[in-house]
Amino acid sequence: QQQVKQSPQSLIVQKGGISIINCAYENTAFDYFPWYQQFPGKGPALLIAIRPDVSEKKEGRFTISFNKSAKQFSLHIMDSQPGDSATYFCAASIPYDKVIFGPGTSLSVIP
């Protein structure tokens, strides 16, 4: 019940294309859903986050779509660039509790 599922495990996208990563959760007590981006040899960094009272949040080329009834959320990267190549983790959290991370998606954007 504390798990966050994430797919696909890896993703290859052409430059300029749309990258889509999907996540699902079971625990309805989660009330915050962040995405972290990790480059090789570095620690993850917060990319974008959403609360369940909002169905979509956009920051530049990055958009989170949230479906509360389906308990699913996704990250869309528009106009994907080679510099977006990284590992992406979705996550879910409850106040005062640890963040639960998905297993990660390795994104490669090829020229």
Place this chain on the structure above:
Amino acid sequence: DGGITQSPKYLFRKEGQNVTLSCEQNLNHDAMYWYRQDPGQGLRLIYYSQIVNDFQKGDIAEGYSVSREKKESFPLTVTSAQKNPTAFYLCASRLQGLLIYDYTFGSGTRLTVV
């Protein structure tokens, strides 16, 4: 600049040795966390501490130990009981608050058994 400092960046351990990984933060964050990341894998929680002088086991605590004597510091010891310690270790921290969730991560320590 505020942040989390992990040291060393690379660490080599002989079999049977204990080694300690350092994690220091100057963000005045209450909670600190240790994660292990294996190649191509996700983040697995080792230990976490929400307050000084208190810590809890995560999902893979066996073979590891921690202390939290100061708010700023949360060192991780990888003991000889950890049979497969080669991995990338990440420390994270965050404030504790009703609407505060985001972690700040350090740059990691890569531990290799030689």
